[in-house]
């Protein structure tokens with residue numbers, strides 16, 4: 001209805017304009033309606049995928065302009081370094097400015113629930129704390145350049161199978177404590193300009209049409225100020241989506257949808273305020289982008305390539321180094337084996353695929369660094385071409401006559417990508433065969449791994465004395481690996497995901513990726529290290545693991561509790577001969593907790609660079625909000641009081657110092673209703689003693705027992721007050737207990 005004094009024609013025009021702002025103007029633009037400026041958005045996240053007009057797609061099929069390809073999330077996370085993630089964000093922001101991009105579509109911070117997840121390479125970790133800290137730093141970095149980000153994919157988007165229909169069915173605690181926690185942290189700490197709603201449904205409701213997710217939680221609880229953008233093609237019913245809290249449907253244009261939205265307001269099916277909010281948020285985003293725009297911006301492509309190398313080197317994990325086989329001696333005669341040494345695998349497939357501005361090749365980089373002979377044998381091909389036996393024989397011959405073999409193994413691009421999940425986590429059998437054959441003639445063999453998702457390393461780990469994990473390292477990965485192999489860089493990366501012994505051990509083994517459009521997250525809270533530790537399952541390499549060419553001692557853990565959380569201080573000493581960096585990880589648990597919990601969970605980490613012999617104190621605050629669990633009864637985060645056990649370690653299973661500290665908790669007073677159980681009422685500090693007294697009197701009157709034994713208490717504790725009558729518990733209103741209960745519950749029942 002037109003407002004008082006408003007012309008009807010004007011009102012319709014405004015409605016149409018608001019509706020048009022709610023969909024993209026093109027595949028990659030939004031805004032551009034009335035006086036609202038246009039915004040160019042681009043994938044992301046580890047580089048720009050800016051496509052030319054007329055050659056657009058959201059699957060990474062078409063071309064894009066050259067850009068710096070930094071390590072994808074799977075690699076970057078292995079740095080465990082938020083400052084570095086922030087610098088990466090700043091560099092990406094500069095490239096966005098130079099290319100006129102207003103919003104970079106990232107970071108992706110979904111939890112790597114299962115190693116088979118097809119997009120795990122785009123996500124940071126199995127752990128929400130690590131994901132949240134890194135994601136927030138990355139967002140700060142990009143946005144410091146006047147460019148927006150899109151925190152994705154909100155939420156519970158943990159597999160690719162049936163991804164545009166399937167429902168992720170997650171219980172409330174794991175949803176809050178595992179799957180939403182990193183999103184919450186990034187929103188609260190870094191206010192991304194946009195959040196991208198996921199393709200999937202969450203507990204039956206499409207993420208893009210989910211008022212609980214988009215409005216109650218994201219805006220209401222977390223205070224999100226920006227615009228909610230749909231994933232490309234995620235919107236099922238746009239009117240429902242706008243009502244739920246979606247602001248911008250991508251891609252566009254969608255004139256029919258715009259008309260439907262406007263008509264829905266006219267017919268009263270959509271609240272005019274919801275449409276106004278959606279249009280307002282898009283207009284605000286466009287204004288922010290316009291204000292941040294630096295039309296003359298350029299970036300130094302050489303400097304960004306250098307950064308790509310530096311970052312990549314920080315992300316390499318030294319998994320094993322028996323007998324100090326690494327680093328390679330400068331004059332070593334090296335047999336480099338494996339196709340990946342010549343044709344590196346450095347990023348994943350799909351919408352995040354970047355047209356790298358240049359590419360470092362490990363073989364060439366090694367040759368430029370080493371004085372000895374560096375000979376190469378392909379060993380295998382990733383596309384099945386070539387004579388398998390001849391390739392293997394050549395590798396064996398070369399390996400046997402060299403001083404050391406460096407074998408590059410991994411997954412080919414076609415084996416993992418957005419759009420599908422993996423069916424297993426094994427390395428290709430032909431690669432393992434080549435490795436076995438080489439090791440048989442050359443025990444001094446190093447394996448270098450390239451892969452997005454975790455691969456099973458049980459068949460490799462006992463074969464070779466040294467193992468380097470590059471995950472995916474971006475365009476500077478070749479130089480980075482050569483730097484680490486030759487000791488120009490001392491490795492300091494840490495795994496961001498557990499390497500299980502077998503697929504059958506993984507938490508979601510039986511429930512991944514779901515069927516009939518439902519994925520049941522039956523492992524609950526026990527994702528990643530939480531699962532392996534609680535079930536005491538041996539793993540090949542634990543979460544947080546990573547060695548160095550030097551050694552560190554971590555000791556003297558001191559803990560203090562305050563209103564802010566637990567402050568943990570520990571001393572780290574470099575006890576070896578080389579300068580290096582250690583990432584100290586703090587895990588906390590609460591033995592005897594009243595709720596289901598992991599044995600210990602990552603709650604803080606910090607890295608320290610130390611010269612040989614140097615020692616330094618590291619202090620980290622384990623924040624109160626991070627120590628809290630989600631209590632579904634009172635619908636809020638609760639810090640449970642108790643004696644917390646805190647460990648400082650260099651992996652989730654290499655705990656070097658432990659201590660306990662008593663923490664004052666939050667008071668939880670359950671609402672008292674007729675549905676409250678006797679046990680709940682008895683736990684109430686005021687009602688409890690009164691009820692106990694009343695109960696004793698009641699049972700003394702009616703029962704032969706005379707006193708209220710412990711067993712009796714346990715038996716009746718779970719009875720809701722409203723049902724007590726059926727148990728002769730005084731529900732007739734006459735007994736003193738009945739009167740007490742009526743008094744207690746009357747007001748709220």
Ligand code: BGC
Pocket residue numbers: 043057058059105152231232351
């Ligand atoms: C992906 C998003 C991406 C979008 C645009 C979708 O298929 O899920 O991550 O940002 O396409 O390419």
